[in-house]
Amino acid sequence: MADERTAEIAVSGAEDRAFGLAEPAGIGLLWAIALGALGTAWFFPLHLALAADILILALFALSLDLVLGFAGIVSLGHAAFFGTGAYVAGLLALAGWREPLSGLLAAGVVAGLLGLVASFLLLRGRDLSRLMVTLGLGMMLxxxxxxxxxxxxxxxxxxxIRIDPIAGLFAFDLFGRTAFFYSLSVTLLAVALLVRLATSPFGLALRAIRANALRARLLGIDVERHLVIAHGLGAGLAGIAGGLLAQTTQFVSLDVLAFQRSAEVLLVLLLGGAGNLWGAVVGAVVFKLAHETxxxxxxxxxxxxxxxMLVVLVLFASDGMTGLARQLAHRMRRRAGARRAPGS
Amino acid sequence: MRIDRRGLLFGGTVSAALVAGGARKARSASPLKIGLVLPMTGPFASTGRASETAVRLWLEERGGRIAGRTVELLVRDDTGVADTGRRLAQELVVREGVDVLMGFGLTPIALACAPIAEQAGKLMVVTAAATSIITERASVIVRTSFTLPQATLGIARWAPKNGLSSAVSLVSDYAPGHDAEKAFEQLFTAAGGTVLEKLRAPLQSPDFAPLLQRAKDAKPQALFVFVPSGVGAQLMKQAAERDLAGAGIRLIGTGDLTDDDILPQMGEVAIGTTTSHHYSAAHPSPENERFQANYQRLSGGRRPNFMAVGAWDGMELVARALERTGGDAEGKKLVEAAKGLSWTSPRGPIAIDPATRDIVQDIYIRRVERGKDGELWNVEIDRIPAVADPVKAGLVR
Known part of the structure; x- marks a missing residue:
C-alpha cells in the first residue's frame, strides 16, 4: 500500500488538473456515451450498424488509451490483440461454442494473456524500441x-460463424439493433471499469510512471509490475473489442490484424487526445463520422x-480534440475572470 | 349540400386525374436501386475504378434505364476491408433499400457480405472476386467475373499440347495463390504435364530473385506464375534479368499477370508471356470494339480490363433477369431468372450455369505481343470453349 500512497503524492495537484480526471468527469463520460447512444437509437434507427462500429472502435481506442495514455507505452501493433480476440471469438463459435458472452470473455482473456507475455518484451528499451517491437509483433501475428x-x-x-441470441433472447438482426445494444453495454462496462481504474491508486501510480519513471521508481513504485499489468489489461480490452467485431459481423478476416488497424486506432486516440478516456471516445466518433460524411x-x-482535416487538427490542437476543448474552456474562464476583476 | 353538375364534373375530373396519376406511378415504378460495394481507395482502388467506369458506361448506353425502370446507382468504398464492406452492404440494404448488391472486389469482402444478401433476400452479383467457393455461400449470389481455377484450366491444358510438358509453379503465399497452385498442379498433371517444383513467395514485399534462380535450376520448360495484379511487372523484370527465356523457360500464368490495365506500362520484358484468361482488351469482336472505344472515352484513355468486363456483364445480367421477371426485383425471383441466361459479352459468349449460378465462358490463350499501334496487347492465339468452374465440376479437389 505504501508505494501507492506515495504515488498519489508523486502526481502533483497541478498535473491532476491538467488530466482533468476527477471521478465525476468519468461518470460524465458514462452518461455522455449512454445518452448519445440512446439518442442515436431513437433518432437514427437505420444507422445502428455504423453506431455499433463506432462503439467498437471507441472501445479499441480506450484499450490503447490505457496502454499509451496512462502507462505511456507507445504501440504500433495494438491490432495484434484486437485480432487475437476476434479470431478467438470466431473460432470458438465455429467450433460450436456459440454463447456470445462467454465467447467474448474468452477473447478478452486470451488476448490479455498474450498482452502479458508481450509486455515483458516492452519493458526493455524506450519509446523508439517499443515502437519497433510492437510493430514487429503485429506483423508477425x-x-x-x-x-x-x-x-x-x-x-x-x-x-x-453463427452466434446464439444474447441471453437466449436477442438474436442478431439485419438492422444491427442487437449488435448495437450489445456493443453499447460492453463499452459502458469497460468505461466504468476504466474510470474506476484511472482514479484508483493503481491508475495514479501509472500516471506517475508516465510522467517520470525514474522518480516513480525512487518513490517506491514497482514500475515493471505496473506496466505489465496495464499492458495486459489494455490487451485484454482490445481483445474484447475484437471479439465484439467478430460476433456482431459474424466474420473474421486477416484485416483485423492488419497494420492499418493499429495505425488507425493510434490516429483516433491522438485525434481525440490521449490519457483522459474522453479522447478515445470523442476521437472514434469524430473519425468515423468524418470518414462516413x-x-x-x-x-x-x-x-x-x-x-x-487531420493535418489541420494537429496544427491547431496538438493535444487532440479534448486538449483543444480544455484550452478553450481555460481561456474563457480567464477572460471571465479578467472582466470581473476591474469591477470588484 | 347541393350536388350540381359543375360539382360532379369537378369531382369526376379530380378523381380521374388521381386514378390516372396512380396508374402512371405504378407503371413507371420506383427507380431500381443498385448498390455497388467496391474498393475505391487503397491498394485495390484500380478494381473499383474499372468496375465503376464500366457500370456507368453501361448505364450511359442504355439511357440510364433497366427494363423500363430508371436506375439509381449507390457507390460505396469498402477500402478493401471486409468488416467495412459488410457494414456498407448492410446499410445499403436497410437504410437505402437497394434492390441489387453488386461489385465485391476481394474474396473476403464477398464472403462477409454473402449472409447479408441471403438474409435480406437481395440478388448479389459478384463482378470481380474469383475464389471458387463464393457462389456456394448464399443462394442469391450470381457471378459474372471468373474463378481462378477456371482461368488456370486454360493454360494447364494448353501447355502440354504445345511442347511445354514440365513446369515449376511460383505463387504468392496466400489463399488465392494456394488455390492457383493446386488447380494448376492437378489440371496440368491430368493433361499429361509434370510439376517439378512448387515455390511460394511471401505476399508482403516479395523478392523473387532467389525463387527465380531455383526455378531456373530445376530446368523446366515453363514457369507458371500467379501473383496479385500489379506485382507481375516486378516479377517479369526479375525474370528477364535472370534470362529465363534464354534458358528455354517460357513464362506462363493466368491473365492477372498481364492485366490489361497495367500491361501498356510493363515494357519489353512482358513480350512472349503466355497466359490464359476470359478477357483480353484485344478480343476481336464488334461488341468488344465498341466496348473498348467507349470505355477509353469515359476513362480518359485507359484500357478496359477483366474487372471492367465483369462489371459490364453484371449490369447486363441484372437487365436480362429483370426483363424475365417483368420488372420484379425480388431477390429469389431475380436469381431464378438469372439461371441459364446467356449472351454475347465483349469477352465472347457467356452463360450462367443454372446449377451453380457461376459463369460458364470461353477461356482464351493469349500471348503478349506488340501491336500495330506500337502498344503491348494480349493477343488471343487459342480458345477453350465453354469452361465451367473446374472445382464445382470435380476436376480440382
Whole structure:
C-alpha cells in the first residue's frame, strides 16, 4: 500500500488538473456515451450498424488509451490483440461454442494473456524500441494468421460463424439493433471499469510512471509490475473489442490484424487526445463520422480530405480534440475572470 | 349540400386525374436501386475504378434505364476491408433499400457480405472476386467475373499440347495463390504435364530473385506464375534479368499477370508471356470494339480490363433477369431468372450455369505481343470453349 500512497503524492495537484480526471468527469463520460447512444437509437434507427462500429472502435481506442495514455507505452501493433480476440471469438463459435458472452470473455482473456507475455518484451528499451517491437509483433501475428490457413482460413477469412441470441433472447438482426445494444453495454462496462481504474491508486501510480519513471521508481513504485499489468489489461480490452467485431459481423478476416488497424486506432486516440478516456471516445466518433460524411460526398477522394482535416487538427490542437476543448474552456474562464476583476 | 353538375364534373375530373396519376406511378415504378460495394481507395482502388467506369458506361448506353425502370446507382468504398464492406452492404440494404448488391472486389469482402444478401433476400452479383467457393455461400449470389481455377484450366491444358510438358509453379503465399497452385498442379498433371517444383513467395514485399534462380535450376520448360495484379511487372523484370527465356523457360500464368490495365506500362520484358484468361482488351469482336472505344472515352484513355468486363456483364445480367421477371426485383425471383441466361459479352459468349449460378465462358490463350499501334496487347492465339468452374465440376479437389 505504501508505494501507492506515495504515488498519489508523486502526481502533483497541478498535473491532476491538467488530466482533468476527477471521478465525476468519468461518470460524465458514462452518461455522455449512454445518452448519445440512446439518442442515436431513437433518432437514427437505420444507422445502428455504423453506431455499433463506432462503439467498437471507441472501445479499441480506450484499450490503447490505457496502454499509451496512462502507462505511456507507445504501440504500433495494438491490432495484434484486437485480432487475437476476434479470431478467438470466431473460432470458438465455429467450433460450436456459440454463447456470445462467454465467447467474448474468452477473447478478452486470451488476448490479455498474450498482452502479458508481450509486455515483458516492452519493458526493455524506450519509446523508439517499443515502437519497433510492437510493430514487429503485429506483423508477425498477421503473417502467422496468413500462414495458418488451416486454422484461420488465411486470406479468405473465417466464414459461417453463427452466434446464439444474447441471453437466449436477442438474436442478431439485419438492422444491427442487437449488435448495437450489445456493443453499447460492453463499452459502458469497460468505461466504468476504466474510470474506476484511472482514479484508483493503481491508475495514479501509472500516471506517475508516465510522467517520470525514474522518480516513480525512487518513490517506491514497482514500475515493471505496473506496466505489465496495464499492458495486459489494455490487451485484454482490445481483445474484447475484437471479439465484439467478430460476433456482431459474424466474420473474421486477416484485416483485423492488419497494420492499418493499429495505425488507425493510434490516429483516433491522438485525434481525440490521449490519457483522459474522453479522447478515445470523442476521437472514434469524430473519425468515423468524418470518414462516413466525406466518403458519401466524394467516394474517390475522401482519404485526401480526411488527411487534410487531420493535418489541420494537429496544427491547431496538438493535444487532440479534448486538449483543444480544455484550452478553450481555460481561456474563457480567464477572460471571465479578467472582466470581473476591474469591477470588484 | 347541393350536388350540381359543375360539382360532379369537378369531382369526376379530380378523381380521374388521381386514378390516372396512380396508374402512371405504378407503371413507371420506383427507380431500381443498385448498390455497388467496391474498393475505391487503397491498394485495390484500380478494381473499383474499372468496375465503376464500366457500370456507368453501361448505364450511359442504355439511357440510364433497366427494363423500363430508371436506375439509381449507390457507390460505396469498402477500402478493401471486409468488416467495412459488410457494414456498407448492410446499410445499403436497410437504410437505402437497394434492390441489387453488386461489385465485391476481394474474396473476403464477398464472403462477409454473402449472409447479408441471403438474409435480406437481395440478388448479389459478384463482378470481380474469383475464389471458387463464393457462389456456394448464399443462394442469391450470381457471378459474372471468373474463378481462378477456371482461368488456370486454360493454360494447364494448353501447355502440354504445345511442347511445354514440365513446369515449376511460383505463387504468392496466400489463399488465392494456394488455390492457383493446386488447380494448376492437378489440371496440368491430368493433361499429361509434370510439376517439378512448387515455390511460394511471401505476399508482403516479395523478392523473387532467389525463387527465380531455383526455378531456373530445376530446368523446366515453363514457369507458371500467379501473383496479385500489379506485382507481375516486378516479377517479369526479375525474370528477364535472370534470362529465363534464354534458358528455354517460357513464362506462363493466368491473365492477372498481364492485366490489361497495367500491361501498356510493363515494357519489353512482358513480350512472349503466355497466359490464359476470359478477357483480353484485344478480343476481336464488334461488341468488344465498341466496348473498348467507349470505355477509353469515359476513362480518359485507359484500357478496359477483366474487372471492367465483369462489371459490364453484371449490369447486363441484372437487365436480362429483370426483363424475365417483368420488372420484379425480388431477390429469389431475380436469381431464378438469372439461371441459364446467356449472351454475347465483349469477352465472347457467356452463360450462367443454372446449377451453380457461376459463369460458364470461353477461356482464351493469349500471348503478349506488340501491336500495330506500337502498344503491348494480349493477343488471343487459342480458345477453350465453354469452361465451367473446374472445382464445382470435380476436376480440382
Amino acid at each position: 498477421h503473417e502467422a494468421a496468413n500462414k495458418a490457413a488451416w486454422l484461420t482460413g488465411g486470406a479468405d477469412g473465417l466464414q459461417g 466525406l466518403a458519401s460526398i466524394t467516394v474517390h477522394y475522401w482519404t485526401f480530405w480526411l488527411g487534410a
